[in-house]
Amino acid sequence: MSAVQKHDVFQAIADPTRREILKLLSEKELPISEITSHFPMSRTAVAKHLQILSEAELVCGRKVGREKRFRLHPGPLSELKEWLSYYEQFWTNKLSILTHVVESQPESGD
Amino acid sequence: MSAVQKHDVFQAIADPTRREILKLLSEKELPISEITSHFPMSRTAVAKHLQILSEAELVCGRKVGREKRFRLHPGPLSELKEWLSYYEQFWTNKLSILTHVVESQPESGD
DNA sequence: GGTTTATGAAACCAATTGGTTTCGCTTTTG
DNA sequence: CAAAAGCGAAACCAATTGGTTTCATAAACC
The missing domain is CATH 1.10.10.10 (Winged helix-like DNA-binding domain superfamily/Winged helix DNA-binding domain)
Incomplete structure (x- = not known):
């Protein structure tokens, strides 16, 4: 192989x-x-x-x-860390989550 | 189920x-x-x-x-982050890697 | 009310996964 | 040298994965 x-x-x-x-x-x-x-x-x-x-x-x-x-050989784990870092804004920063939620309420006010 | x-x-x-x-x-x-x-x-x-x-x-x-x-719902990604954090010592801190390598050279006199 | 849109559920399928056992080769050791 | 230890490769297997198609149901629209 x-x-x-x-x-x-x-x-x-x-x-x-x-x-x-x-x-x-x-x-x-x-x-x-x-x-x-x-x-x-x-x-x-x-x-x-x-x-x-x-x-x-x-x-x-x-x-x-x-x-x-x-x-x-832990090097490649950095790829994982990078991937994760993108999502950190959505959960470490609670404010971002809130914004995110609020922005996704188009016509749910039935 | x-x-x-x-x-x-x-x-x-x-x-x-x-x-x-x-x-x-x-x-x-x-x-x-x-x-x-x-x-x-x-x-x-x-x-x-x-x-x-x-x-x-x-x-x-x-x-x-x-x-x-x-x-x-990014919360569970924290589990991943925790898992990762354990390995960070082995690659962000190059000194640790070196120590790790040196410690694992029992009879490798190649 | 009937058609379209959005979905859920089920049956089905090929490929992959995670495991096994067997056999053969190399290295160490008595 | 012969036996044991450590491993690689191959054949095999059941379960899971990642996809499909088909059919039924609920909501929206004309």
Whole structure:
């Protein structure tokens, strides 16, 4: 398979298992078998999650001896943060929400 | 079906169409047919996306005459923001990343 | 009242997802 | 060298996803 980015960050973090994996890797670099020991599923399943996270470039793996160690690569989360920042005006600033609501009351005064 | 929250925020925003819908609704309240006109898919498909967004409580709809108008309800995005904030230490603070990397070099004498 | 507009609900479908098991290869270790 | 550990790849599977079409209902309009 080529390095086509089949999965993006939004898809990658949609799965709770993958979010847990990210959290594990945020503490330290870990090999697949180690990661697997934290989940009630097979190594193959975990490896697939890791591949999806790799495609989104949220983790990167390197081979050390017979094991492959993964580490967190949080950079792409900035895309998420940027996306979020657009919506912050609608909920951190209550005034904006109010304006927003008021503006959307065309003929509801039945 | 009861009102069990089948879809969470992470799943809801995983789909690009749903993210576009959110953006549309951030500008103003819109009925389903209006939203549909922005996408190359059927009204039914859009309605399903709206239901998923509703389950995640990212939008809420109210009936006005024969149409159902949806509006953005950005509150649940705070969950996303919280989740993100945990990882910010790993990428906004380059020093942390460095520490993180250095700590994970047990026998990698490549 | 009948037609159009807006929607809801259901049946259906192909592709994707998230999991499994099996097999083979490489590296470490006794 | 042989066995075990760690992994990759492939075949397979059920459930979910993202879309469709069809049909029925409610409201608006002439």
